[in-house]
Amino acid sequence: MAFNPTPTQFKALKAVLFMLALLPFLRMAWLTAAGVPVDPVEFLTHGSGDWALYLLCATLAVTPLRRLTGWNWLVRLRRMVGLFTFFYAFMHFMTFLWFDHFFDVAAMWKDVLKRPFITVGFAAFVLLIPLAATSTNGMIKRLGRNWARLHKVIYAIAPLAILHYWWMKAGKHNFEQPIVWGSIVGVLLLLRVWWSLSRPRTEKRVTTASVRS
Amino acid sequence: MLIRKNPNGIDLPFPSEITPREVYEGRRAFLAKVAASAVVGSSLWEMATREAFAQGTVQKLPATRNPAFSTNEKQTSFDDATHYNNFYEFGTDKADPAANAHTLKTRPWTVQIEGEVKKPQTIDLDRLVKLAPLEERIYRLRCVEGWSMVIPWVGYSLSSLIRQVEPTSNAKYIEFTSLADRSQMPGVKSRVLEWPYVEGLRMDEAMHPLTLLTVGMYGQVLPNQNGAPVRIVVPWKYGFKSAKSIVKIRFLREQPRTAWNGIAPDEYGFYSNVNPNVDHPRWSQATERRIGEGGLFTPKRKTLLFNGYNEVASLYTGMDLKKLY
Numbered sequence: 001m002a003f004n005p006t007p008t009q010f011k012a013l014k015a016v017l018f019m020l021a022l023l024p025f026l027r028m029a030w031l032t033a034a035g036v037p038v039d040p041v042e043f044l045t046h047g048s049g050d051w052a053l054y055l056l057c058a059t060l061a062v063t064p065l066r067r068l069t070g071w072n073w074l075v076r077l078r079r080m081v082g083l084f085t086f087f088y089a090f091m092h093f094m095t096f097l098w099f100d101h102f103f104d105v106a107a108m109w110k111d112v113l114k115r116p117f118i119t120v121g122f123a124a125f126v127l128l129i130p131l132a133a134t135s136t137n138g139m140i141k142r143l144g145r146n147w148a149r150l151h152k153v154i155y156a157i158a159p160l161a162i163l164h165y166w167w168m169k170a171g172k173h174n175f176e177q178p179i180v181w182g183s184i185v186g187v188l189l190l191l192r193v194w195w196s197l198s199r200p201r202t203e204k205r206v207t208t209a210s211v212r213s
Numbered sequence: 214m215l216i217r218k219n220p221n222g223i224d225l226p227f228p229s230e231i232t233p234r235e236v237y238e239g240r241r242a243f244l245a246k247v248a249a250s251a252v253v254g255s256s257l258w259e260m261a262t263r264e265a266f267a268q269g270t271v272q273k274l275p276a277t278r279n280p281a282f283s284t285n286e287k288q289t290s291f292d293d294a295t296h297y298n299n300f301y302e303f304g305t306d307k308a309d310p311a312a313n314a315h316t317l318k319t320r321p322w323t324v325q326i327e328g329e330v331k332k333p334q335t336i337d338l339d340r341l342v343k344l345a346p347l348e349e350r351i352y353r354l355r356c357v358e359g360w361s362m363v364i365p366w367v368g369y370s371l372s373s374l375i376r377q378v379e380p381t382s383n384a385k386y387i388e389f390t391s392l393a394d395r396s397q398m399p400g401v402k403s404r405v406l407e408w409p410y411v412e413g414l415r416m417d418e419a420m421h422p423l424t425l426l427t428v429g430m431y432g433q434v435l436p437n438q439n440g441a442p443v444r445i446v447v448p449w450k451y452g453f454k455s456a457k458s459i460v461k462i463r464f465l466r467e468q469p470r471t472a473w474n475g476i477a478p479d480e481y482g483f484y485s486n487v488n489p490n491v492d493h494p495r496w497s498q499a500t501e502r503r504i505g506e507g508g509l510f511t512p513k514r515k516t517l518l519f520n521g522y523n524e525v526a527s528l529y530t531g532m533d534l535k536k537l538y
Contacts, residue, residue: 040508042360
């Protein structure tokens with residue numbers, strides 16, 4: 001299973017991944033511009049929300065995949081996947097603020113405060129902002145060890161995102177998808193709990209260092 | 214051969230009125246051929262009818278527009294109204310009904326009428342269609358999810374049917390049951406709702422002239438995904454109150470346990486009148502998106518109380534519509 005891409009291979013891999021992650025956005029933009037979706041607001045809201053969740057899971061899958069395969073280079077793709085997660089979450093939020101509320105910030109706040117499912121979704125989005133903002137090399141250097149601490153916030157964001165999705169579907173008793181994605185997030189987080197309980201302390205520091213690489 | 218009798222002994226003329234001439238003439242030729250071969254089974258007529266439906270022929274419905282119950286607002290395109298709707302028996306995605314409803318067999322079809330009624334009976338579809346003159350009415354449709362359409366329906370006031378079956382004085386509510394057949398409806402396997410789908414109205418709501426027993430839209434027979442062959446349309450209530458593909462109508466003393474109200478009473482009231490002042494727990498009902506009207510940048514419309522059908526207001530005098538939502 002030992003696979004180590006050459007720098008050229010890695011570059012190509014990264015470019016392909018970038019295009020793949022951008023594809024859903026291009027598709028949504030294209031279809032909306034062409035007037036295909038019957039309800040474009042619903043189409044963009046659901047599409048961007050779904051892809052934010054899928055990419056959040058992909059981001060969380062990097063560490064387990066790395067441990068299981070020994071492909072340490074995977075971690076160098078994580079920032080991009082994480083930023084795409086934020087990109088789709090931002091699109092999700094903007095659809096809500098722009099096309100659903102037409103920048104009526106008062107009405108938006110009313111929704112955020114009054115409706116728990118929006119409250120948790122909004123919280124998940126707000127928590128993503130500092131992670132996206134500290135994704136540059138400069139910020140990683142400046143924050144040092146605190147960078148890794150800060151980015152553990154993702155462990156709170158993921159359950160909030162699932163709860164948001166769950167409550168959104170709850171009114172229509174349509175739990176198939178929330179169960180699937182909730183289980184995926186659950187497994188990805190439980191693996192970390194398991195590993196953190198079963199490995200000695202010294203190893204942890206090594207991992208923290210490599211996270212920053 | 215062309216006249217059949219149903220168990221009640223009522224003569225059923227050949228439904229040529231709702232079938233284009235060339236289709237029924239073709240069927241007649243087909244029948245004659247088979248009859249000549251002396252294999253005339255009782256299922257033959259149904260087979261032939263099904264054949265005509267399977268060809269996807271547009272079935273025109275003769276109806277006179279009733280301007281008293283119509284709006285001049287721009288109608289939703291036929292394509293949007295038939296490809297974007299909820300009909301959970303065919304799946305939960307709004308594109309599912311159009312994709313899956315072709316498996317629904319709408320002939321033969323009967324509607325059972327029972328309960329607190331002097332003339333309980335099973336009505337054959339062809340008789341049901343002819344019970345009263347068909348009208349075209351252009352109604353606004355407001356979905357509880359916050360979108361709306363304008364649809365020309367074809368049918369007649371439900372009250373015409375109710376009067377003919379003579380409910381007793383005990384009948385306070387009316388309950389509609391939709392078909393729930395796993396073999397024809399893939400969504401019925403899911404557990405999103407308790408099947409069959411049940412909806413209901415208070416008797417005075419059911420008798421209101423606006424409440425339409427509907428057999429068509431856009432001048433033709435109802436497409437399967439929109440609730441063929443017979444559905445109810447109650448334009449001042451959220452769309453889910455309008456039961457589709459109805460197989461049973463019961464007259465009751467007590468308020469029935471309806472599908473959405475039973476499963477999530479805090480979100481879907483029994484009345485479910487369109488009301489901008491009563492929010493859904495998860496979103497505001499103050500505004501709506503009119504499907505097909507502009508695009509992303511078109512501001513939403515203000516939702517009107519009773520979806521703008523103020524003539525029904527008197528049905529609810531003295532009621533707290535915030536409690537009885």
